[in-house]
Amino acid sequence: xxxxxxxxxxxxxxxxxxxxxxxxxxxxxxxxxxxxxxxxxxxxxxxxxxxxxxxxxxxxxxxxxxxxxxxxxxxxxxxxxxxxxxxxxxxxxxxxxxxxxxxxxxxxxxxxxxxxxxxxxxxxxxxxxxxxxxxxxxxxxxxxxxxxxxxxxxxxxxxxxxxxxxxxxxxxxxxxxxxxxxxxxxxxxxxxxxxxxxxxxxxxxxxxxxxxxxxxxxxxxxxxxxxxxxxxxxxxxxxxxxxxxxxxxxxxxxxxxxxxxxxxxxxxxxxxxxxxxxxxxxxxxxxxxxxxxxxxxxxxxx
Numbered sequence: 001x002x003x004x005x006x007x008x009x010x011x012x013x014x015x016x017x018x019x020x021x022x023x024x025x026x027x028x029x030x031x032x033x034x035x036x037x038x039x040x041x042x043x044x045x046x047x048x049x050x051x052x053x054x055x056x057x058x059x060x061x062x063x064x065x066x067x068x069x070x071x072x073x074x075x076x077x078x079x080x081x082x083x084x085x086x087x088x089x090x091x092x093x094x095x096x097x098x099x100x101x102x103x104x105x106x107x108x109x110x111x112x113x114x115x116x117x118x119x120x121x122x123x124x125x126x127x128x129x130x131x132x133x134x135x136x137x138x139x140x141x142x143x144x145x146x147x148x149x150x151x152x153x154x155x156x157x158x159x160x161x162x163x164x165x166x167x168x169x170x171x172x173x174x175x176x177x178x179x180x181x182x183x184x185x186x187x188x189x190x191x192x193x194x195x196x197x198x199x200x201x202x203x204x205x206x207x208x209x210x211x212x213x214x215x216x217x218x219x220x221x222x223x224x225x226x227x228x229x230x231x232x233x234x235x236x237x238x239x240x241x242x243x244x245x246x247x248x249x250x251x252x253x254x255x256x257x258x259x260x261x262x263x264x265x266x267x268x269x270x271x272x273x274x275x276x277x278x279x280x281x282x283x284x285x286x287x288x289x290x291x292x293x294x295x296x297x298x299x300x301x302x
Contacts, residue, residue, distance in 0.1 A: 050096045053126040057094055060133060066241045070271060074233065074242045077129055084129040085142075086233045086242045088268050091121035099123070116290045121267050124149055124230060128198075143198050150196045150228050151181050157296060160185050162194065168217040179210050182223070189300045193223040198230045201245065204254075211259035225261040226299070228289065231268035246272040255284045263299060265289040 060077040065086055067074050074086035093099055102119040105111040111119065128142035135141070155161055162181035167174035181194040193214055195207035207227050214223040232244045251273070255261060264286045266273070277286045292299065 050099060052130045053094070053096045053099060053122070055130050056126060056133075057096070062094065063240070065235065066239065068241055068243045069233070072268075076235070077133065079133040082133050083235070083237050083240070084132040085125075086231075086235050087125055087129065088121070088231070091118050091268065092125060093118050093122045113290055113294070116293075117267075117288060120153070120289060124267060146198050146230060147180065147196045150194070154181070154183065154192075154194060157293060158183060158185050158189075158192075158300070168213060170217075177210070177213065180207075185300065190224040191222060192300070193225050195225075195227045196229075197227075199232050199245075200229060200247070201232075205250075205258075208254040208258045208261065211261060215259055220260075224299070225259065225263075226292070227261050227264045229264065229266050231266065232270045232273075233268070244270045244272070246270050248272050248276040251276065251284065252280065263287060263292070265292055 056077045060079045063076055063078045063083060065074040065076055073089040075089055075092075076084045076086055078084075093102070099119065099122055102111060102115050105115065106119060124146060127145050131138055131141045131145070151162055160183055162183050164181065165176060165178040166182055167176050169175075179193065180196050181192075183192040183194060185191070193211055195210065197204060197207070207225075211223070211225040214225075215221075232246055234243050234245050235241070236243075262285070264273075264284070265288065266286065267289050269286060269288060273286045277284055
């Protein structure tokens with residue numbers, strides 16, 4: 001990873017978290033993730049973020065939200081007049097001790113799929129909620145944290161560090177393109193293009209455009225597109241209402257006419273995208289995030 005990328009991530013992630021709700025002794029540990037996503041010591045980083053959850057539980061007020069999403073219930077945390085983004089009650093665990101126990105079960109490979117979904121959802125969201133309670137307009141901080149979190153989980157899973165872009169051959173010269181994550185696991189596995197976003201309101205068409213560039217430069221299928229998203233919820237902070245913003249027709253067009261994403265994983269799958277997968281199973285596959293780890297071999301080998 002380049003020094004400029006490291007600098008940006010460190011400023012937005014490490015010092016922000018340390019300043020607001022982490023003890024300063026965690027800072028050297030947090031720094032390691034930017035130098036080596038895959039190294040075992042960095043696995044401790046996200047366990048150290050339990051203080052963020054303790055901050056939410058002890059210094060903030062839980063608040064019920066009005067869910068306009070069928071079959072889902074949401075709540076959040078409030079500090080002063082600021083309300084953080086929605087948390088799905090099915091997945092968010094507001095108990096640090098439970099998260100620590102689930103983490104140990106994951107390390108011991110005894111965790112169930114349901115427990116894994118709750119663990120990864122909570123660890124992904126808790127620091128984002130805490131950051132928002134200090135600065136509601138800080139969109140980059142939570143997104144940077146989520147990107148680092150997913151990059152770390154995938155690197156640990158496949159045993160290889162990612163790069164943040166590559167050189168594409170264009171008219172006899174190499175053009176450098178910055179992307180989210182590119183993984184090269186060797187000749188036995190597919191290379192992976194891994195776009196990561198908190199929601200698809202963050203210029204999601206860019207992920208398909210990057211996949212199209214990789215297909216054109218290296219051949220269709222040379223890089224397998226795997227996109228990871230958190231959710232599509234939107235909170236009306238005045239009415240305290242939660243809705244999901246989805247554009248299934250646009251997705252169908254991107255997937256059919258622009259480029260093909262082999263898998264799209266969500267932490268909180270929108271119902272309309274579940275319906276899209278059911279309607280076009282041969283065109284698009286949208287799944288729960290944890291399923292990657294059970295189907296990893298099939299995704300990376302085929």
